[in-house]
Amino acid sequence: MGVMKRVSTIFRAKASKQLDRLEDPRETLDYSYQTQLELLQKVRRGVADVATSRKRVELQMNQLQQTADKLDRQARDSLAAGREDLAREALSRKAGAQSQLTDLQTQYASLQGEEEKLTAASQRLQAKVDAFRVRKETIKATYTAAEATTRINEVFTGISEEMSDVGLAVQRAEDKTEQMKARAGAIDELMASGALTDAIGPPPDDIQAELDRMGSSQGVDAELERMKAELAGGAAPKEIGSGQADSSVGQPGGTNLQKEQPGSGGA
Amino acid sequence: MIIRIMGEGQLKLDNSAVDELNKLDSDLEKAVEANDEAAFGSALQGLLAKARVLGVALPPDAIEPSELILPREDATIEEVRDLLADGGLIPG
Numbered sequence: 001m002g003v004m005k006r007v008s009t010i011f012r013a014k015a016s017k018q019l020d021r022l023e024d025p026r027e028t029l030d031y032s033y034q035t036q037l038e039l040l041q042k043v044r045r046g047v048a049d050v051a052t053s054r055k056r057v058e059l060q061m062n063q064l065q066q067t068a069d070k071l072d073r074q075a076r077d078s079l080a081a082g083r084e085d086l087a088r089e090a091l092s093r094k095a096g097a098q099s100q101l102t103d104l105q106t107q108y109a110s111l112q113g114e115e116e117k118l119t120a121a122s123q124r125l126q127a128k129v130d131a132f133r134v135r136k137e138t139i140k141a142t143y144t145a146a147e148a149t150t151r152i153n154e155v156f157t158g159i160s161e162e163m164s165d166v167g168l169a170v171q172r173a174e175d176k177t178e179q180m181k182a183r184a185g186a187i188d189e190l191m192a193s194g195a196l197t198d199a200i201g202p203p204p205d206d207i208q209a210e211l212d213r214m215g216s217s218q219g220v221d222a223e224l225e226r227m228k229a230e231l232a233g234g235a236a237p238k239e240i241g242s243g244q245a246d247s248s249v250g251q252p253g254g255t256n257l258q259k260e261q262p263g264s265g266g267a
Numbered sequence: 268m269i270i271r272i273m274g275e276g277q278l279k280l281d282n283s284a285v286d287e288l289n290k291l292d293s294d295l296e297k298a299v300e301a302n303d304e305a306a307f308g309s310a311l312q313g314l315l316a317k318a319r320v321l322g323v324a325l326p327p328d329a330i331e332p333s334e335l336i337l338p339r340e341d342a343t344i345e346e347v348r349d350l351l352a353d354g355g356l357i358p359g
Contacts, residue, residue: 002289002292002293002295002296003292003295003296003299003337003338003347003351004270004288004289004292004314004335004336004337005292005334005335006351007335007336007337007338007350007351008271008332008333008334008335008336010350010351011332011333011336012332015332117274117275120275120276121274121276123327124276124327127326127327127328128327128328128329128330130328131328131329131330132330135330154331154332155330157332158329158330158331158332159330161271161332161333161336162330165271165273165274168273168274169273169274169339
């Protein structure tokens with residue numbers, strides 16, 4: 001006996017065990033209908049939970065994309081300022097953010113698939129529950145024990161199979177949503193701490209702080225140069241002198257050499 | 268004959284189509300027994316693809332038991348084993 005037949009046999013055995021539990025088949029129908037309504041509620045909650053989870057992932061994807069863009073800009077700015085070390089740092093963090101993003105994109109697609117399937121399952125179940133209610137009333141109205149038992153058996157086994165299938169799907173969706181919640185929480189923490197990539201050192205805010213400092217010191221330098229030029233009554237090129245105050249950045253020598261290249265456009 | 272693909276719904280298919288499914292199903296069973304993930308994946312996908320081609324969807328309000336039940340498309344070997352052991356079925 002193959003897999004398909006064995007699974008079907010097990011589903012049937014489970015249904016018939018439930019049927020045997022109650023004496024009056026009509027009770028079975030009413031009881032089953034109650035369980036169907038409960039399951040229907042559960043499936044709808046499941047759909048809503050998956051949707052919430054998917055939206056959260058979507059939000060995080062946007063945040064990560066913004067972070068990656070910001071790190072990219074920071075890398076460019078660093079490079080333009082001759083700070084290859086900072087640019088390298090920013091780019092390596094960008095790679096970290098990007099890999100989280102790729103990961104989330106996969107999760108997103110899988111949640112989307114789950115949501116679609118569960119929505120379809122919920123609609124199928126709704127249609128079956130409605131049909132069941134009608135058949136249940138018909139069977140009860142025309143009830144004669146002998147005849148009813150076979151009809152009830154058929155309809156009960158059918159609905160029970162559907163409920164097992166849908167029940168498993170909901171359970172699965174719940175597990176997935178829980179996993180996603182945990183992941184999303186971890187990523188939120190990472191974002192909040194600023195350390196998007198592990199073990200890479202101080203949070204990215206350091207890069208921004210350093211850039212800001214350089215930016216402001218360059219601004220002061222440029223201002224000074226302009227003033228000097230005004231005082232001298234000439235129009236000296238702005239870039240030339242900007243290297244002179246570079247010692248304030250903390251890296252004399254190397255940076256000075258880079259800064260003195262004409263047309264680097266640092267200011 | 269009515270079959271179910273778990274997570275997707277039920278399909279109606281000709282009895283002659285079942286022979287084709289049975290062949291693929293025995294590959295699936297062997298893969299589960301041998302615990303061969305790769306063979307399992309391709310056997311399951313092959314089986315489901317065939318069933319979808321040969322079958323016609325049952326109306327959603329039909330309430331009928333299935334002759335055959337196929338695992339859902341992204342099921343793992345363990346999940347199928349659970350199904351076969353009845354451990355995967357939720358009570359109620």
